[in-house]
Amino acid sequence: MHKALRSMTAFAAVAGLAAVVTAGTADAKSCVRKGAVGEAGSQQDAKLQVDEALLQAVDWGAWAAWMGSNNKVGAAANLPGYSYGPRTYSCKQGGSWGWTCRGAATICKL
Numbered sequence: 001m002h003k004a005l006r007s008m009t010a011f012a013a014v015a016g017l018a019a020v021v022t023a024g025t026a027d028a029k030s031c032v033r034k035g036a037v038g039e040a041g042s043q044q045d046a047k048l049q050v051d052e053a054l055l056q057a058v059d060w061g062a063w064a065a066w067m068g069s070n071n072k073v074g075a076a077a078n079l080p081g082y083s084y085g086p087r088t089y090s091c092k093q094g095g096s097w098g099w100t101c102r103g104a105a106t107i108c109k110l
Contacts, residue, residue: 031083031108032058039097047073047089050103055084058107083108 034057038049051073055063062082071077077084084107091101 029108029110031106033104033106034058035102035104038101038103039095039099041098043091043093043099043101044073046091046097046099046101047087047103050089050101051087051105054087054103054105054107058082059109062107081110083110 034054036050036053036057038046038051038053040046040049052063052067055066059082062079062084065079066077066084069077069079074087074089076086085105087103087105089101089103091099093099
């Protein structure tokens with residue numbers, strides 16, 4: 001009887017641990033929707049300002065990784081630990097720098 005009880009206890013402990021590990025994995029991915037404004041002398045540079053501000057609002061380390069990579073403005077980016085999908089922009093000529101762009105993106109921590 002003790003042997004059966006120990007086996008059931010061990011099984012319950014392993015099942016409980018598996019549930020915790022599974023729950024931790026499922027909860028690891030969290031996403032946020034962010035918006036930002038960028039101003040620059042060109043539309044492309046204003047979009048770059050938006051992209052930078054979006055990442056800075058989430059994680060300065062992710063911003064530094066993106067800036068040091070060959071990622072293109074507005075394109076989905078490959079960042080360690082993050083999913084930085086396509087951005088949406090609304091740009092107008094004018095403002096103190098020449099172009100003002102408003103943009104948004106969903107950034108997920110993997």
